[in-house]
Amino acid sequence: MTTDLETSKAPQRRTRRAGSSSKHSRRIGSHAFLLIMALYFVIPLWFLIVGSTKSNSGLFVGSGGALWFNDNFNLVENVRGLFEHQGGIYWIWLRNSFIYAFAGGVGATVLAIFAGYGLAKYRFRGRGAYFTVLLGSVMVPLTALTIPTFVLLSDIGLINTMWAVILPSLLSPIGVYLIRVYSQDAIPDEMLDAGRVDGAGELRLFFRVSLPLLRPAMVTVLLLTTVFSWNNFFLPLAVLRDTDLLPVTVGLNQWQALSNAGAGGEQVWNLIVTGALVSIIPLIAAFLGLQKYWQGGLSLGSIK
Amino acid sequence: MTTSSTAVDRAAGSAASGQRSTRSRRSSSTSTIDSKRQWWGWIFTAPFTVVFVLFLIVPLAYAFWMSLHNKGLATGGESVFVGVDNYVRAFTDPVFLEGLLRVAKFVAVMVPIQIGLALLCALVLDTLATRLSKASRLLIFVPYAVPAVIGALMWGFLYSPRFGPAQDIFGLFGLTAPDFLSSSMIFTSLVNIVTWQWVGYYMIIIYAALRTIDPSVYEAARIDGAGGAQIALRIKVPMVSSSMVMVVIFSLIGTLQFFTEPTVLRSVAQGAIPPDYTPNMYAYSLAFSYSQFNYASTIAFALGIFVFIGSYIFLYLTRKQSGLK
Known part of the structure; x- marks a missing residue:
């Protein structure tokens, strides 16, 4: 949309180039922001997924820490x-x-x-x-x-x-x-x-x-x-x-x-x-x- | 909203009956059929009306009746009319007032954070159409599908110094993690849980409203030299203000009724959350731990009045933005 509009105005070519590079960096900024937000909303669920594979004691002391799997995979036992x-x-x-x-x-x-x-x-x-x-x-x-x-x-x-x-x-x-x-x-x-x-x-x-x-x-x-x-x-x-x-x-x-x-x-x-x-x-x-x-x-x- | 839409009805109705009116002047039978037909409105609404009366009007009236009476050992097990005594007691009850003040603080902190974050996410998502932005839209929304109890349980684990990752994460920066479940941190911890739970839902509502704006408006603004931030603030936000009002109302009503999250966290956060932390929790413990149903109803009813007045004032102040005139 933007590009269509701006290319039609030839005299502004220089500003367009500057504009598009700042636009590019803004897109990176937007994506970084979204990535951080997505992580914030998903990490607690990730904790649940990881936690469901741990034994009762493995939740306290495990090789993987709170956010990664332990060596001991206990999901089947938990479901049982x-x-x-x-x-x-x-x-x-x-x-x-x-x-x-x-x-x-x-x-x-x-x-x-x-x-x-x-x-x-x-x-x-x-x-x-x-x-x-x-x-x-x-x-x-x-x-x-x-x-x-x-x-x-x-x-x-x-x-x-x-x-x-x-x-x-x-x-x-x-x-x-x-x-x-x-x-x-x-x-x-x-x-x-x-x-x-x-x-x-x-x-x-x-x-x-x-x-x-x-x-x-x-x-x-x-x-x-x-x-x-x-x-x-x-x-x-x-x-x-x-x-x-x-x-x-x-x-x-x-x-x-x-x-x-x-x-x-x-x-x-x-x-x-x-x-x-x-x-x-x-x-x-x-x-x-x-x-x-x-x-x-x-x-x-x-x-x- | 009410008036404007009924005006539309009337306009549509008169337009539709306009063709008929020339004929109906000759014979009045058409209008009898018409007015008979309108009875179908009552027939269609009847099932809902029954539920509405039984589970909204009656409980509400009964709560009010109970709040004007007392029943207990002192009255020999009979209900005795006491007038506004219970309300006098409630509004001089430091526990109730403290709880009320606390949820007011939650409103003051939580509502702006939630709405602000939801708006920001929606505006950013609105400018992008990449795969990452689509995925993150869904991921941000997912917590809405998680029941509040499960969400609170989960965060209870994450906050816990025994299970949670906080120690590891803070350790990376050479810091010690604060005790999220201590009485000094519990307010912040609760704000975080509720924010996590609801931002996605509010974001989707605002985002859906943003998508209904005709893009040619932005083009016009760009020709006039408006930048992205200006378009967001001057055009997009005002154009979705009615959704914003709706979302704030949801969040306001929900926060004033705060119950689930603090109740669930209570058993993890030993001592940081008293059983009467919020007015709703107070009413619950009065009713089910002390069998003081009359006083509990008074608290619930008083809280209900606050919620109603609060949302009414808000709707009045924002009547221009919401289109509710």
Whole structure:
């Protein structure tokens, strides 16, 4: 772009040369900056990868130091340890996390699609007020709801069940907001009206015409809500007592607290590191695999 | 945003009904069908509305109700209306006030660092289209896919003098590493964890907004003699200001609710993080260690009010940038 523009101005050739060399050095500077940033963001994950190949004592004293492999490669034993420690409860935690993330993510997305579409495409009475309340609720800190939710759920006997984690995760005001903003532009009213003239019902219009057009926003909202449920810590910590129901986040935190408390047999640092690594692989893989969907989608809310 | 988009709706709506209105004047049946059809809006929003009421409105109202009552041995296990007593207690409670001040400090330090870094990364990435820049964009974003608990556990290991590489790295320069988990360093250590976790996400949002700018704007600026830095500051930043506002709001709300990272680090950093380090941690320990649910609700509700007012003031101050008028 720059070069095209500047070559057209012949008299400025000298300044162009000076300009391009300074531009060159700036590009090196930019790349160096990015490299440093990338290292900062990746080194902790590298530590996990390296750490997962070490034995419990190898994490403290190893030939490789904290950021390189030891001579003794212990990954297989560590994974086996995850199957054996406390009867393989780690995999139950991981399964629970999957259930919570899947149910919460899919459920919240479905609700958000219906609601966002309804808000965008129908001028029903009270719509303005509804939308204002919705926008306000984005600013309500969800953690402020955790304690009253706990009391309410224990009143109806849902505490310490999977529902106690799943049901509150269905709430995603930001998801509704994103779908609403996206529907506004992505689904032309004329298209819906044309369908109506042809005698299509509202539900049919929604499933046949609108839903396919909403796909990019759908993937984005699905990723956001899934990540939210997957990351949730405060809610399961508060509403679950059974070890068998915990998601992997709360479970690993328990192992870590036990290991720090000191009792020799309960120190399972190698399993914590390996478990942490295994638990983050699925989501990272999903993000890398679905790149082209979410990269544009994340800016949805700001485009008007 | 609300007003401008509803204005668009109205415009679009009147345009669409414009063709119909000539006919509908003759027979009113069309408009009845039309108004009947608008009921579908309620039908589509109904499932979400149920969840919204059950898990947002009801808990919020219940928290407020609980904060106005007390229940315990002194009241014979019955809920007794106490008015604003709990709020008076909260706002004279040094533990709550200290926690509030602490998260305010976190906001003051953490939000500018995160947003600044995210903006810088996004601007640099926007000028490059090399393989390295694409790779680093992904690498910077990856921590977003790591749950906060795992991130905090990991940094706990890295900070730990027993496991971490700090001693080796500082040793290279002939220095001794500071104890990242001591009470004097814990604030900085927490800022670092949160920064690591969220910068990538904010960067992607800002970056995506930067990509939507029409490049011909830059060409025009260059003809007028603007340099790269000037284009970045005078054109790019103002043009993505609505995303910036959104990102600051996310970061503000998240920081005021600070809970996960200090809770996880607590068991590693013996003594440096008290159980009531942040208002949310205080509310949690009041509820689940001392069964003071009424007072815990008061703390949670008071914090909620702060978050709401804080973000509202911010949105008001930036209404020009965000387009929310």
